[in-house]
Amino acid sequence: MTDQDLQRLVEQISLASFGKPFTHRAWFNYRLRTTGGRYQLTDHSIEINPRMxxxxxxxxxxxxxxxxxxxxxxxxxxxxxxxxxxxxxALLKQVGGLRYAPAPQTAAPKPRRWQLYECTRCHYQYYRARRLNVNKLVCGRCRGRLKWQRTVMAVTRPQAN
Ligand SMILES: [Zn+2]
Ligand SMILES: [Zn+2]
Incomplete structure (x- = not known):
């Protein structure tokens, strides 16, 4: 939805629900964080949080x-x-407007580091959140030696192949 679409929508809602025209500017303000919208007393414009x-x-x-x-x-x-x-x-109730903006969703999960190990004998791969002591630990399948391969970034543990 563009600012132009929003403008049209605000104009439509104004006429349909309030019986009066909206003759100022409505736009999406991408800098609004927790606020759902804002009415500017100075220029009569309406800002809407696009996340709503x-x-x-x-x-x-x-x-x-x-x-x-x-x-x-x-x-x-x-x-x-x-x-x-x-x-x-009274007016809010009459037109069925929202009293409060819903809380914004929690921040997107951040990827973390995963260490990839591979068995030198059966080549089975292991992803671990922590570094393993490859001198002590052996492959759970064949008891072969494990070798560190690389660090991988992912939100959840990657699938071993
Ligand atoms: Zn308000
Ligand atoms: Zn193995």
């Missing part, structure tokens, strides 16, 4: 847009439009 769509889907996106449009329309009507006001709560 990519991580939570269309319904959440629409709920966030409705929330920001509550701020927008109340502000343009000369009201404060703050979260705690009765007017904000």
């Amino acid at each position: 769509l990519s991580e939570h889907g269309q319904a959440t996106l629409v709920g966030i847009i409705k929330h920001e449009l509550c701020h927008y329309h109340l502000h343009l009507a000369g009201q404060s439009g703050q979260h705690r006001t009765a007017a904000f709560k």
Whole structure:
């Protein structure tokens, strides 16, 4: 979804749910972290966190847009439009906007180092999180000597072949 698509969507929701046009700018702000969206009092623009769509889907996106449009329309009507006001709560409930943005998903897991060992006799391979003492340990299959091969980066233990 582009900024242009978002702009159109905000305009549609504004007319359909609030009965008033949205005549300012809406855009995806990739720098928003935990906030779902933001209404700028200075230029009346609406910023939306793109993760609300990519991580939570269309319904959440629409709920966030409705929330920001509550701020927008109340502000343009000369009201404060703050979260705690009765007017904000009533309008949000009326249009079915989201009270809070859902928590962003946990960070993507980081890959870690795995040590690859191979049996010098049967060539069976072992991935281990830690380095092994190849002078002490032997192959679990044939009791042959193990030899370190290389370090591999992966989130979970790679499949031995
Ligand atoms: Zn808000
Ligand atoms: Zn072996």
